[in-house]
Amino acid sequence: MYDLLVVGAGPYGLSIASHAAGAGLDVRVFGRPMASWRDHMPRGMFLKSEPWASNLSDPRRRYGLAAYCERNGMRARHGEPVSVETFASYGLWFARHAVPDVDERMVASVGACPGGFEVVTDDGQAVRGRTVALAVGVMPFVEIPSALHGLGPEHVTHSSHHRDLDRFRDRDVTVIGGGQAALETAALLAEQGTRVRVLARSHRLSWNTVPPEWKRPWWQSARAPHSGLGCGWRNWFYAEVPGGFRRLPEATRARISASALGPAGAWWVRDRVESRVEVLLDHEVATASVTSGRVRLATVGSIGGGPDFETDHVIAATGFRATGARLGLLAPEVRASLAVNAADEPYASTGFESSYPGLFLAGLVTAASFGPAMRFVQGASFTAERLVRGVRRSLRHGPAGSAVPAPAGERGRRSPLGAVKH
Known part of the structure; x- marks a missing residue:
């Protein structure tokens, strides 16, 4: 029985595995390394975070993005965005050098067993571990507006469903959303000859400014320090003090x-x-239907009805919502025991342990506990260090299954499956 099974091989899963191995734990990692970055982002996209805030984490800090770029004749400089392709290649390099061998099979289910957990892979093999870390990234948490739920994937997809956008050449596409995924997807579509419009609920689009120089007068740095989430003391707090946020x-x-x-x-x-x-602001989809093979969208604005129009395809760049109900690979009895907040977001302890003893969480699903940094690669280092400490503490205190009380604010909450938290 392994000490730790890591489910997921993205930036968080790989970082956790590296720290666990460095701590002497018997660890096994499941998943295709950097799969989301390799399979779910179109060519030509760039990371929004700065290169120095895009490092995976190993205990000796030897395998950062800058080290990878230097070894490969590239540069990682402040103010110069890193391509998704470069970042994915960096993650694969990190996996080869800083992580025990990765089992590239996908995990079908995670359930409890005597003394710990049983992970079943997609080919039916069962592997047991005393603890489990779920680092499943964002793909289980795709959010698509309810008005589009009745349409099939031939008419509606999420922005994360596309490795490339070639199928939309010379077609008409409507992108829903006003964030980076929506805007960059729209730009790539337009540049390949697609007729594209952006439909956003906001009254105006927001744009990040060019980051200030890394070396600045002291008074400028004191007023708005650099952080992995942008300049300013508030962003610095989110990025550098997730434990304080909690x-x-x-x-x-x-x-x-x-x-x-x-x-x-x-x-x-x-x-x-x-x-x-083309950008249509202050509007959202009210209803959607298919007419003669095209999608007909009826929109509504804040002051009344909006235009109706037809489009060949809708791409919902509407983000992700990390709820307990969407952790579908957890066995029902495990999922039903998770303490959650009012938004159905699972609770995580200071060591990233869920309310189910021995089950640890990482990444987006912990943002409600540790803050916005958990939505970005920036949070991987803090998570890996704290989570592995939590795993070691759990291993010292005995096998999973012993009672660990949920925090006072979480007790008595019902899970999506109706079980009362304890």
């Missing part, structure tokens, strides 16, 4: 995790959108 009242954490660092486009995509893409 000490905030639950309602405050929930509000910030839902609203901080809201939809905005990167500075380097602005001209590409404004010069080529």
Whole structure:
């Protein structure tokens, strides 16, 4: 029986595995390394985060993005965005050098067994571990507006469903959303000859500005320090002090995790959108139907009805919502025991342990506990260090299954399956 089974081989899963191996734990990692970055982002996209805030984490800090770029004749410089292709290749390099062998099979289910957990792979093999870390990324949490739910994938997809956009050449596409995914997807579509429009609920598009120079006068740095989530003391707190964020009242954490660092486009995509893409602001889809093979959208604005129009395809760049109900690979009895907040977001302890003993969480699903940094690669280092400490503490205190009380603010909550938390 392994000490730790890591489910997921993206930036968080690989970082956790590297720290676990460095701590002497017997660890096994499942998943295709960097799969989301390799399979679910179109060619030509760039990371929004700075290169120095895009490192996977190993205990000796030997395998950062800058080290990879230097070894391969590239550069990772402040203010110069890194391509998705470069970042994915970096992650594969990190996996080869800083992580025990990765089992590239996908995990079908995670359930409890005597002394720990049983992970079943997609080919039916069962592997047991005393603890489990779920680092499943964002794909289980895709969010598509309810007005589009009745349409099939031939007419509606999520922005994360596309490795390339070639199928939409010379067609008409409507992109829903006002954030980076929507705006960069729209720019790429327009640049390949697609007729594209962006439909956004906001009254105006928000754009991030060019980051200030890394070396600045001291008074400028004191007023707005650099951080992995952007300049300013508030962003610095989110990026550098996730443990402090977790000490905030639950309602405050929930509000910030839902609203901080809201939809905005990167500075380097602005001209590409404004010069080529039709934008319809202050509107959202009210109803959607298929007529003669095309999607007919009826829209509504804040002051009344909006235009109706037809399009060949809708891409919903509407983000992700990490809820307990969407952790579908967990066995029902495990999922039903998770303590959640009012938005159905699972609770995570200071060591990233869920309310189910021995089950640890990482990445987006912990944003309600540790803040906006968990939505970005920036949070991987903090998570890996704290989570592995939590795993070691759990291993010392005995096998999974012993009673661990949920925090006072979470007790008595019902899970999506109706079980009362304890």
